[in-house]
Amino acid sequence: MKHKAINVGLIGLGRIGKMHANNISQKLPFINLKSVIDPAPDLEFIQNLGPVESYINEDDVLYDNNIDAVIIASPTPTHYELIKKSIKHKKHVFCEKPVSFSKKEIKEIIEISSGCDTLIQIGLNRRFDQDFIMLKDKIKNGLVGKIHMIHITNHDASIPKFKFLKSSGGMLFDLCIHDFDMLNFLTAEKIKEIYVNGNVFIEPRLKEIDDIDSAIITLELESGVLCSIDSSRQTHFGYDQRVEVFGSKGMVSVKNKSENLSFYSNEKHTMKSKKQYSFIERYQDSYIKELEHFYSCVSSGNKPIAGLENILTAIKVSAAGEKSMQTNNPEMVKL
């Protein structure tokens, strides 16, 4: 075998942590899941992973000399400290977005990490989705000419539990951050200005914590390109993930992924397959590809293509968006 496997420890076994664990044990033969850390471990789930050590304290990973890298999938507020510790213990880091709600903290980590060999990749998985990569290529190859407008639709199928929402950092930091990064990914431009008109239609308790569940967002890129995002926490009908890029020569778009290839017509209706239901299904391949990329960077020492700079760029937009909601005016993004 030409490939040398790496040993990883996974911190956090929530929904996304479990997905990474399954992907590693079933689909990523060159990543060896040595340990999992969770304060309240789901033993049945862990047993099904095969031979893996289970701990409740992260030190059991950080002090383990046989572990090359950590995958951080614990709640966002823990990320900042965990990354700093990982750097200290010379573990490469794959960390879920958004890392931190504070630009200062992310900048600090960038500074610390810049002086050492530790590689840090952020879970901006959509950058590894074949359809968005293809879209970026088409733009690059001139199919739309000069870009005029971009429209993104980003609706979750069903709203997460209120407990999760409370610690999520808010819709702009948790959900729309993917779209802010997507605009940067597709155009290689930064966002200059943001205006957010948000509302609470789905989960009334969000009002108490100054969050929203639905938003229409207008953005302007550095070059003047106009962007709009329609986003919400719940469609009921599936995961609604579309992008349209409109320019001087035409339009390229990415449509939704259907669950299956079937059609049905009867006296009353003509039906096609539903859309895929969740990010886990729609972005299934990208979650695997991002870890393959991480493996490849750790093996070769190359810097990951989805790094702290990218999440910092997106976090700045989320922060300006939050301000826009407070002032009800467009706000410049501090670059």
Add this chain to the structure above:
Amino acid sequence: MKHKAINVGLIGLGRIGKMHANNISQKLPFINLKSVIDPAPDLEFIQNLGPVESYINEDDVLYDNNIDAVIIASPTPTHYELIKKSIKHKKHVFCEKPVSFSKKEIKEIIEISSGCDTLIQIGLNRRFDQDFIMLKDKIKNGLVGKIHMIHITNHDASIPKFKFLKSSGGMLFDLCIHDFDMLNFLTAEKIKEIYVNGNVFIEPRLKEIDDIDSAIITLELESGVLCSIDSSRQTHFGYDQRVEVFGSKGMVSVKNKSENLSFYSNEKHTMKSKKQYSFIERYQDSYIKELEHFYSCVSSGNKPIAGLENILTAIKVSAAGEKSMQTNNPEMVKL
């Protein structure tokens, strides 16, 4: 024959005037086109219409006792005076949108006409489009539940000549006014707030006259419903006219109309039919239906469903949008 035909005079034989003339002579047997008025009449075109009188002065219609109604399709700046004169001469009026760029003028006409029997219908043709009517019905029947968001895409296939653009009143008054009215039509709500981010990508000379050719518009309805409009003057690929209404139970949408039913697959591509190219093709039926409605109102004395109040409501949004572009802030619509 049960139907009694009405005699009409058509003022203005530009692109849309000619379309009305053809529709009347070919597809509206109960409307008799008695006279056409144009300062520079296209004689070949008129001859093909059949037996119709051609004049260059509107008085030849207004003073003609055999004429029941006038159809006003001359440039917008002439509408205000023509409607007032028509009322004076007791001619029913079908007038193209937007009637006037001044709320004051429209209000004045509303006042004058309210005291008399003259019926006034405005060319808000999309209210007569079967697909938008069906969309409205589906909303009314509860298919989307409580509305959360509406997204409208409104792109012309090719930008009109600069000469037309100069007298069009600007993109918000000329093109987007259809969308402002559509929101009102679909929801029976008024628009409360508007934010416009516009730019010039297609016709640089628009900068000289403070107009735009591309815009992303955020609107909020009275009840808090969030709306976005992506609009531009030129797609190259066809007339892009889509509406998505998203609510607590699901989404209903109206997609583009294809030119034909053909598909083609070869070694390189999988192709489907292009979109229909212009408003004349996409809204072909609605232009006929709005005149059938006008005929029916004139015959019965009923008030048309697309009247001065509707255009006034939409003009107020255009005006607030214009202010939003100047202040670069969201603006309240003066109700």
Add this chain to the structure above:
Amino acid sequence: MKHKAINVGLIGLGRIGKMHANNISQKLPFINLKSVIDPAPDLEFIQNLGPVESYINEDDVLYDNNIDAVIIASPTPTHYELIKKSIKHKKHVFCEKPVSFSKKEIKEIIEISSGCDTLIQIGLNRRFDQDFIMLKDKIKNGLVGKIHMIHITNHDASIPKFKFLKSSGGMLFDLCIHDFDMLNFLTAEKIKEIYVNGNVFIEPRLKEIDDIDSAIITLELESGVLCSIDSSRQTHFGYDQRVEVFGSKGMVSVKNKSENLSFYSNEKHTMKSKKQYSFIERYQDSYIKELEHFYSCVSSGNKPIAGLENILTAIKVSAAGEKSMQTNNPEMVKL
């Protein structure tokens, strides 16, 4: 007006006769419907047509010197005699398909008509459908290269009444004849061989009269091109009318026409518009275009493009298909 109207008499006011009557009175200004003939006239329907004479005997049309042409939409068994009489009375003829179930009778009419100036057009309306014309053009322009296979789907939305079915000549003569003609139209080739496997699934009484309501038909064209037809009398879900032409370079196809442009997604389903329901809706334009062509031929003296030769070619295939059903073997078409 440049056009000189022609006067026509319409014989037969069944479903298709009424459709022609409406088209003429509403959409064909250059054809004047002078008289209608029906043994049991629907007076309310006729009154709505405007000023038209109503008779029960065809002689009131045939002996009327002011009538230029007759449109024959009475039951098929009457066509042969009516055409012969019309020729005798020097009336041009537009006759619904299939004219006759007997090749001998059609050949006789061809012979009689070849010696005189009477124009005879057959109601092979699909030859006037813009989508099939476009398909033919694409084939001609080489988009599919050399044709290998053609697949036609031809299902009615709902089965006609048994009374109609009994006098229809059978499914091959009444319904599939359109497909046999379509193959000839698209390829300019004749059909060499036919194999029919038919069955009765929908209307059991068809067994008593040796007819079928469902069939899979294999055909071979003169050059060896392979064709298949899936056909039935009832889908419940709409009129299913598709053609796929597959060749050395790719495939072109014509899909179904939707009733509208709407889409709807909810928790359970993703739905699109139903297909158009009947031939009257799907082929609406072609029924108008075929009469415009008839008008144009009568006005100019040109021979119609859908003539007796075309129906004879198709009838021969129907007859061979009928024999194939009896022998349960493929049968050569007698050219």
Add this chain to the structure above:
Amino acid sequence: MKHKAINVGLIGLGRIGKMHANNISQKLPFINLKSVIDPAPDLEFIQNLGPVESYINEDDVLYDNNIDAVIIASPTPTHYELIKKSIKHKKHVFCEKPVSFSKKEIKEIIEISSGCDTLIQIGLNRRFDQDFIMLKDKIKNGLVGKIHMIHITNHDASIPKFKFLKSSGGMLFDLCIHDFDMLNFLTAEKIKEIYVNGNVFIEPRLKEIDDIDSAIITLELESGVLCSIDSSRQTHFGYDQRVEVFGSKGMVSVKNKSENLSFYSNEKHTMKSKKQYSFIERYQDSYIKELEHFYSCVSSGNKPIAGLENILTAIKVSAAGEKSMQTNNPEMVKL
């Protein structure tokens, strides 16, 4: 780990053998590829599989006591002997279709295997495709009512090399056998009668060996259901794999799988993604699922759901189809 891995030997490293090898090493953690057998082994390919033994003689697998099962992916003419030997050496068997072109040989293997514990699964992979399984479920759940007709489209993207075609057993045994089995899978009915009209359009040398590259096939099931298959060896535009099941209540269909989710519109065209190119892409998941099923059967001792009886049923149809081509008449399938 709950699962106990099984050791397999893979015989034959052609296109499909390599695909199985990759699937096992990358995606099937519970199947351990111990040995591969190929007379001319592709060493670079084998090295990339990881630690696997490479031999040129099948005895190195058959006499290996540590091997539980063999996967036979060598040319069809070798299958008969290999299965018999595997049974003798008590190895479970996964064998690619069609096993043999002789009904007698398959019957003989059925007889031998019926007396012993060796499990035999046949590579009828489409039975494991999620879309066809869903189609079968929809039929079972009554969505189409009583089935009337089934139409299958089965076109390869590009014709295999002539060398392969010569040993493939012919188009009916190699390609269409999947469709014969699909009809049996979907309906749980056997095929009663077959009529094949085939031709050579793509590879002229096929005429020399009495084979075809294009066929239209009519089939009748035991209950009278009518079926048609359009099949060819080359589309150029991708792998065309569609099924339509039409019944008394409606139609369910499975359409083609697109390579990606992108759409592109410009001045000339409206384009969507190409279809997936080959069986390896279209049926990717089913090739994994069939081996998961095989693993599960070997582990539990259950009989595989795609067995010798299924391939025998399909081979009988191929044989009757071959006869139909010779007689140019429909032929009964000998049940």
